[in-house]
Amino acid sequence: MTASPAIAADQLRLSVAPMMDWTDPHCRAFHRVLAPHARLYSEMVHANAVIHGDRARLLAMDPSEHPVALQLGGSEPELLAQAARIGAEAGFDEINLNCGCPSDRVQAGRFGACLMREPALVADSVAAMIAACASLEKPVPVTVKCRLGVDDDHEWERFIAFVDTIAAAGCRMFVVHARNAWLQGLSPKENREVPPLRYDWAYRLKVERPQLQVIVNGGIADAAEATAHLGHVDGAMLGRAAYHTPYLLHELDVRWFGGALRTRGELLRAYRPYVEAQLGKGVFLKHITRHLLGLFSGQPGGRAFRQVLSEGAHRPGADWSLLEQALALTGREGVAA
Known part of the structure; x- marks a missing residue:
């Protein structure tokens, strides 16, 4: 055996x-x-x-x-x-x-x-x-x-x-x-x-x-x-x-x-190279952003974050700028928790 x-x-x-x-x-x-x-x-x-x-x-x-x-x-x-x-x-x-x-x-x-x-x-x-x-x-x-x-x-x-x-x-x-x-x-x-x-x-x-x-x-x-x-x-x-x-x-x-606690905004932007590489291969943004909807769960602006991604990611030509738009609505880019 x-x-x-x-x-x-x-x-x-x-x-x-x-x-x-x-x-x-x-x-x-x-x-x-x-x-x-x-x-x-x-x-x-x-x-x-x-x-x-x-x-x-x-x-x-x-x-x-x-x-x-x-x-x-x-x-x-x-x-x-x-x-x-x-x-x-x-x-x-x-x-x-x-x-x-x-x-x-x-x-x-x-x-x-x-x-x-x-x-x-x-x-x-x-x-x-x-x-x-x-x-x-x-x-x-x-x-x-x-x-x-x-x-x-x-x-x-x-x-x-x-x-x-x-x-x-x-x-x-x-x-x-x-x-x-x-x-x-x-x-x-x-x-x-x-x-x-x-x-x-x-x-x-x-x-x-x-x-x-x-x-x-x-x-x-x-x-x-x-x-x-x-x-x-x-x-x-x-x-x-x-x-x-x-x-x-x-x-x-x-x-x-161990390590330093990063903000949700920092983590989202760290994901950007992967997202843009996938978009470059012809992947639609909606297939990626569906996994991100809970990132601001329970946080101020979390609902607006989800709404922007849910409504916009399926549109032709949707790109990283949509995530920046959603992130801006949270007002939490610099807050760790």
């Missing part, structure tokens, strides 16, 4: 969750400006799409994004292994297997959260993925993102048996979305909110399996809560909070890694 390479501890402390329709390359490049030390994750991509689809689009990545992980969906070990190697050769720093998504489409394809009921299959998949990535000049770690269980699975023994089975296949790092997934009766959105959070299971996993790297995910809403998790596990992964209030990422990066 080949063990997956360990990930440096400082790269695990802060990460941004893979989020469908959100964590595309434009979003990740923005988050990198905000948080130079955060580990970033792609949207989930099915192994079949990686193998047969438009790789230039599906595996698009800006060099500034590193360290960045590719999250794969699927349940066929051979296909996952092939897709993992393709992703690693494309430059991703980690390949993560999704064992937590509860959507109907995912269930129909027998992947995502329903895999938690098939630990042997997950182990076979992970082992194949690790083997596929082990022969590269720079082996790439293979990791798993999972829930605590599905539906009425509330037994610790079932959860730890799942983790142990996958760990025996060589996986060292687990991202634990600390709630169950309901495969029937709840939408994906409700699955992120309704099942109760049980962070103590992630904490207990780290205590009982200290050799594993454990990241906690789910419902982390502010800096104090995120910081508290670091007393129990190796890192905190933020999802919706990082997207809707992205300045939180910057605050955490400075708090946990």
Whole structure:
């Protein structure tokens, strides 16, 4: 059995969750400006799409994004292994297997959260993925993102048996979305909110399996809560909070890694070279600015900032000047908080 390479501890402390329709390359490049030390994750991509689809689009990545992980969906070990190697050769720093998504489409394809009921299959998949990535000049770690269980699975023994089975296949790092997934009766959105959070299971996993790297995910809403998790596990992964209030990422990066707190205006202008490079490639501004709408969330002028971008970014010829116009309405260019 080949063990997956360990990930440096400082790269695990802060990460941004893979989020469908959100964590595309434009979003990740923005988050990198905000948080130079955060580990970033792609949207989930099915192994079949990686193998047969438009790789230039599906595996698009800006060099500034590193360290960045590719999250794969699927349940066929051979296909996952092939897709993992393709992703690693494309430059991703980690390949993560999704064992937590509860959507109907995912269930129909027998992947995502329903895999938690098939630990042997997950182990076979992970082992194949690790083997596929082990022969590269720079082996790439293979990791798993999972829930605590599905539906009425509330037994610790079932959860730890799942983790142990996958760990025996060589996986060292687990991202634990600390709630169950309901495969029937709840939408994906409700699955992120309704099942109760049980962070103590992630904490207990780290205590009982200290050799594993454990990241906690789910419902982390502010800096104090995120910081508290670091007393129990190796890192905190933020999802919706990082997207809707992205300045939180910057605050955490400075708090946990050092450096000077920059203003929202400074951070936005630091993103300008990326934006203008993308516009030069023919990308429409609206595809970029949709990820910026929360930068001034809760701040004076925040609503006007969002309105200007929402109404103007889709217009032909929209360019950086629109962002300067939106920024001017905040009156906050020189204020850190």
